[in-house]
Amino acid sequence: MFKVISKIEQAYDLNVVMYFENQIKICEHISDVNKKLIEKLIAKKEFTAKKGEVLKVEFLEGEYLISMLFLGMGKEEDFNDNIYREVIFENLSKEKGSVLLSSDSAKLSNYKILAEIVGNVNYNFDDFKIKKEVEKILEVHLFFTEQVEDFNESIILANSTDIARKLVDLPANIINPESLSKRSIELGKEYGFEVEVIDEKGAEELGMNLLLAVGRASITKSKLIIMRYMGNSSSEEIIGLVGKGLTYDTGGLCIKSPDSMFDMKTDMAGAASVIGAMCAISKNKLKKNVIAVIPACENAIDGNAYRPGDIIKSMNGKSVEIINTDAEGRLVLADAITYIVRNEKVTEIIDLATLTGAIMVALGTIATGVFSTCDERYNCLEKASSEHGEKVWRMPLFDEYEELLKSTVADVKHTGGRMGGSITAAKFLQGFTEGLPWIHMDIAGTSYDSGVKWNKKGATGVGVKSLYTYIKNR
Ligand code: BES
Ligand code: MN
Ligand code: ZN
Numbered sequence: 001m002f003k004v005i006s007k008i009e010q011a012y013d014l015n016v017v018m019y020f021e022n023q024i025k026i027c028e029h030i031s032d033v034n035k036k037l038i039e040k041l042i043a044k045k046e047f048t049a050k051k052g053e054v055l056k057v058e059f060l061e062g063e064y065l066i067s068m069l070f071l072g073m074g075k076e077e078d079f080n081d082n083i084y085r086e087v088i089f090e091n092l093s094k095e096k097g098s099v100l101l102s103s104d105s106a107k108l109s110n111y112k113i114l115a116e117i118v119g120n121v122n123y124n125f126d127d128f129k130i131k132k133e134v135e136k137i138l139e140v141h142l143f144f145t146e147q148v149e150d151f152n153e154s155i156i157l158a159n160s161t162d163i164a165r166k167l168v169d170l171p172a173n174i175i176n177p178e179s180l181s182k183r184s185i186e187l188g189k190e191y192g193f194e195v196e197v198i199d200e201k202g203a204e205e206l207g208m209n210l211l212l213a214v215g216r217a218s219i220t221k222s223k224l225i226i227m228r229y230m231g232n233s234s235s236e237e238i239i240g241l242v243g244k245g246l247t248y249d250t251g252g253l254c255i256k257s258p259d260s261m262f263d264m265k266t267d268m269a270g271a272a273s274v275i276g277a278m279c280a281i282s283k284n285k286l287k288k289n290v291i292a293v294i295p296a297c298e299n300a301i302d303g304n305a306y307r308p309g310d311i312i313k314s315m316n317g318k319s320v321e322i323i324n325t326d327a328e329g330r331l332v333l334a335d336a337i338t339y340i341v342r343n344e345k346v347t348e349i350i351d352l353a354t355l356t357g358a359i360m361v362a363l364g365t366i367a368t369g370v371f372s373t374c375d376e377r378y379n380c381l382e383k384a385s386s387e388h389g390e391k392v393w394r395m396p397l398f399d400e401y402e403e404l405l406k407s408t409v410a411d412v413k414h415t416g417g418r419m420g421g422s423i424t425a426a427k428f429l430q431g432f433t434e435g436l437p438w439i440h441m442d443i444a445g446t447s448y449d450s451g452v453k454w455n456k457k458g459a460t461g462v463g464v465k466s467l468y469t470y471i472k473n474r
Helices: 032-044 081-092 111-122 152-169 177-191 200-206 209-215 269-283 329-342 358-363 375-387 399-405 421-430 464-473
Strands: 002-005 014-019 054-061 064-072 098-102 139-143 194-198 223-230 239-243 245-249 289-299 311-313 319-321 348-353 367-372 391-394 438-442
Touching (some): 002 111, 081 111, 111 139, 177 194, 177 223, 177 289, 209 311, 209 329, 223 269, 245 329, 329 348, 329 421, 375 391, 375 464, 399 421, 421 438
Parallel strands (some): 098 139, 239 289, 245 289
Antiparallel strands (some): 311 319
16 A cells, blocks of 8 residues: 655556645656646646645656646645645545655655555445445555655554544444454454453443443443453553443433434444554554453343433442433443453553543534543643644543532432533543543544544544554653
């Protein structure tokens, strides 16, 4: 899909040359007559290589028809990685076949980002179509003669992001708690992490009544998927990842409207990102200890569904008063957090969840809302995320919000009303973290059909790269 080459050995369907604004220089290997043609066209079309500006030129060199695309990246002083991502993605998305990229500028020859973006361009969710969206994947080569650092890491990150994306895009008649467990086991074998799956009986023995309640009405039974990668035996630190794995969210008895139910196959995006991150971490053999837990279930409806008004004892011991069965994510996460703290003895927790519609009201689909009890770790995550163009925004965890979760009949109720909905959801989770350093990422807005300009519609795999880099830098 993507390669860096230092010698041109084949003909390409398209040759893309990238320039900063007003820094256009025509390649020396072109014959004088064609150089003249190009100069005239550049002048006539007033092409100056503004951000996203393109000029396509076709001409004969000997017997070869050459197609060239001059691609503007804007002013050098305004340039950044996200502009590169945006312009490359937009323009490569229109192409088919083989493309050669080149530039005089090393800044515009960022092969790590190219590996990532070519991954985004080539990702397609057309498994169910007889006629595929593209018959051929786009093959991109970068011509670059300077020293190339190893960028296998970027390739692995692109692949791991695709693994997460595919899990999210697959519908709920394919991905259920059972098939998600099977896929995790397969990936564990392929990428080198250990997988254990606990079934309903095991969950009952552990006292995971919140998880069991949410999944009870589904024909496919709940699972707790545990993935372990211990890459540093001389360290006591174990990073704990938790991913919301609702393979479908009907809302339960508090049923969603058809419109808001439609995309609820994506309610396991947190789980998918955690699985993708485990693949990348193991494949790149990070010297870290990471344990990930996925509470996998389906929030369905039938005669034994859990109800508003029920009082359920969590694995933690606290009783929870159920207010709205559509606020199921925090319930399954609460038990998964208790499990990972008590039974896996992790030293910090990061959870990813498509938790609230309220986070989309607050931040739209551009930034992930992040809550954390540790400034240092939050800063580390922010840095890791920005390296990959994944935007995060910190949200508050003020004590006052917790009062909204007081119940008259149980230790806690699980929703705090419409106002500040993503914050009260986070406060509910915090009540199960037992004082460990904790990061909570509400990816409801960013995991699917996000507003990020270098992703296709559909699943984004948000979090895979950020988690990987965060863990690598810890
Ligand atoms: N899975 C949803 C949140 C969600 C909404 C994710 C839209 C992606 C897109 C979650 O389980 C949910 O239903 N949350 C409720 C909570 C409410 C009942 C307190 C919500 O946000 O409306
Ligand atoms: Mn819900
Ligand atoms: Zn949900």
